[in-house]
Amino acid sequence: MQTYASGDRTLESQFFQDHPMAMRADELEALLREALPDADIEIQDLAGDGDHYKATIRSAAFAGKSRVAQHQMVYAALKGRMGGDLHALALDTAPKT
Numbered sequence: 001m002q003t004y005a006s007g008d009r010t011l012e013s014q015f016f017q018d019h020p021m022a023m024r025a026d027e028l029e030a031l032l033r034e035a036l037p038d039a040d041i042e043i044q045d046l047a048g049d050g051d052h053y054k055a056t057i058r059s060a061a062f063a064g065k066s067r068v069a070q071h072q073m074v075y076a077a078l079k080g081r082m083g084g085d086l087h088a089l090a091l092d093t094a095p096k097t
């Protein structure tokens with residue numbers, strides 16, 4: 001564990017020791033790209049903690065599907081990691097135009 005002279009731990013080292021299962025943004029994006037290879041994907045870390053993200057995804061695979069069906073496709077792409085490695089994911093999905 002890294003510490004400063006005052007005894008305060010760095011945010012990064014503290015976070016990853018306290019939350020060893022947090023998912024990195026690049027891991028999240030890789031899972032999404034595997035399932036939706038044509039997608040335009042933007043990932044934002046909303047809290048800086050590797051646990052709360054927003055994903056904006058545009059994919060031809062979403063064409064003709066309801067918003068619920070689109071989100072189900074995204075959750076399926078995460079292979080069960082939602083709620084474990086990944087605590088919160090806000091989704092903005094739509095077909096590619």
